[in-house]
Amino acid sequence: MASRARITRTGRVLEDTFFKKAKAQGYVARSAYKLLEIQQKHKLIPPGGQVLDLGCHPGAWLQVACESLGPLKKGGRVIGVDLQETKRPDKFCDERVxxxxxxxxxxxxxxxxxxxxxxxxxxxxxxCHFTLGNSVADAYKSLELARTAWTIATGGEEAESLDPNMPWGRGVLKPGGSLVMKLLQGTGTQEFAAELRRDFTKVAWHRPKATRSESKEVFLLGLKRKQ
Ligand SMILES: C[S@@+](CC[C@H](N)C(=O)[O-])C[C@H]1O[C@@H](n2cnc3c(N)ncnc32)[C@H](O)[C@@H]1O
Known part of the structure; x- marks a missing residue:
């Protein structure tokens, strides 16, 4: 008998093509395909590079980031941070994670x-936070987390008033490095993108194919940090 797709009360298909593909290929979540698509287009993670993955649970982006470093002998490392306890996935991850x-x-x-x-x-x-179902509040909360990532990467809006010689006062992203942030579209997102132009040579939006059609999710990219 053919298996039936699992569907939530709101009509969301849980086990879609990307879910099945992730399971077959050994990624721990369908979100792997979002970063794979961004990486294929923008080549943000260089072979043997240093990567910080904020909000890394359950580990699909860790897998894609580690794969993107190339073979172990190339070196590099991936640091994942999450509120939740996260086990390093066996597939695609190695001791660099x-x-x-x-x-x-x-x-x-x-x-x-x-x-x-x-x-x-x-x-x-x-x-991202657990969404509340209130699109204004959800967008606001996602903006707060994206601003946290921006502050970690470049010092954020405080950067200009900080002493550039202070360790990490200007953030942990190297000149030429790139920043990816998940956002839920809403009030303030365009203004935030405009603020990023101070720090990056190029600012771009990316909505991956693996993002569910009903989702307001979009990724904001700061490419090639200015010196
Ligand atoms: C969509 S999931 C990440 C999925 C992950 N990129 C992957 O591909 O496996 C979002 C994660 O953000 C984490 N998160 C939310 N707020 C956070 C915070 N303030 N610090 C660290 N992690 C946070 C949540 O615990 C959750 O695991």
Missing amino acids: TIVQADARELGAEFWLEHAPGGFDAVLSDM
């Missing part, structure tokens, strides 16, 4: 000293 259970909003100098002495080539944020 380190996972820290923490709130990204509270990472301080001690953390960066240990994990980012030389900075990162790519800072990725797929962080």
Whole structure:
């Protein structure tokens, strides 16, 4: 007998093409295809590069990031951070992946000293809250998390008033590096994109094919951090 698709009360198909593909290929979540698509288009993660993955649970972006580093002998590393305890996926991840259970909003100098002495080539944020079903509040909360990622990467809106010689005062993203942030479209997102232009050579939007059609999710990319 043919298996039937699992559908929620709101009509969302749970086990869609990307879900099945992820299961067949060994990714721990369908979200892998979002980063794969972004990486294919923008090549943000260089072979042997240094990657920070904020909101890494259950680990699909860790898998894609580690794969993108190339073979182990190329070096590189991926630091994943999440509020939830996260096990390093066996497939596609190797010893270059380190996972820290923490709130990204509270990472301080001690953390960066240990994990980012030389900075990162790519800072990725797929962080999101549980959505409340109120599109204005959900968009606002997603903007707050994206701003957290921006502050970690470049110092954010405070950067200009900070002492550039202060360790990590200007963020952990290397010049030339790139930032990816998940957002739910809503009030303030366009203004946020405009603010990023101060820090990046190019600012772009990306809505991956794996994003569900009913979702307001979109990724904002800051490409090639200015010196
Ligand atoms: C959509 S999931 C990430 C999926 C992940 N990129 C993957 O592909 O497996 C969003 C994650 O963001 C995390 N998160 C939300 N707020 C956070 C915060 N302040 N600090 C760290 N992680 C956070 C949540 O715990 C959740 O696991």
